[in-house]
Amino acid sequence: MQLSECPVRPAIDVVEGKWKPIVVNALKAGRLRFGQLRRQVPEASRKVLTEQLRQLEGDQIISRKALGQKWERVEYELTAYGRTLVPVLTLMAKWGRRHKKIMQKMEKRAA
DSSP states (O other): OOGGGOTTHHHHHHHOSSSHHHHHHHHTTOOEEHHHHHHHSTTSOHHHHHHHHHHHHHTTSEEEEEOSSOTTOEEEEEOHHHHTTHHHHHHHHHHHHHHHHHHHHHHHHHO
């Protein structure tokens, strides 16, 4: 099977990126302004966060709403389509916690 034929690839393309899953997770609670999102993801630079928000918007996972004339007054929220991604990421988080525990046990045994 070629990479382009893999049915998981389109999903990975959407969430691929260091901060995208964290952004989706933050927005599952509701609409947030850009500054609020930055506080949720303090390690991300403004530039990278902006790029990943634009990619998520392009994939119709989030919507962007500009309030007034200033760019600082921008709100983001999950679209109805984007909310369908939340259960997927929730399952991935559950699997990730389990995997982390398994890896920690293996490290302890090796030490």
